[in-house]
Amino acid sequence: MWRSRLPLMLAGLWWGSLSTVGFWVVPMLFAHLATPAVAGAMAAKLFAAQTWVGLGCGLLLLMLSRPRGETTLATWAKANLGLVLAAMLLALLSEFAVAPRIVARDNLALWHGVGTGLYALQWLLTAAVFWRLAGPSQRTD
DSSP: OHHHHHHHHHHHHHHHHHHHIIIIIHHHHHHHSSOHHHHHHHHHHHHHHHHHHHHHHHHHHHHHTSOTTOSSOOHHHHHHHHHHHHHHHHHHHIIIIIHHHHHTTTTHHHHHHHHHHHHHHHHHHHHHHHHHHHSTTOOOO
């Protein structure tokens, strides 16, 4: 029983952690830390940690997408695998292509906007996976 609910739990963890870090914790850093530079440095560390949480959740979802001994995808995976892969790609792009440019303050407004867009898209994709897995029509068993 628990194995059949694990994809829902992983999607919830991924979406919830994106929501918490991006929409609550990081804004609080900028509101309460002494300078934007200090808040930005801490935000960069939190976003990097969030990348690894997302990649871990995504990897586990991929591993669960084909039940042991089966040759076909699980029912839940057929509709969600592309979304999971796309969200993982966005996390990787944010961490390894965009974040270094933000940290280097290279055209900060542009790269901050790109990073925000990638984060928002990742949030939407994981929300879609979570929504689908939580719905009554998408049983994970």
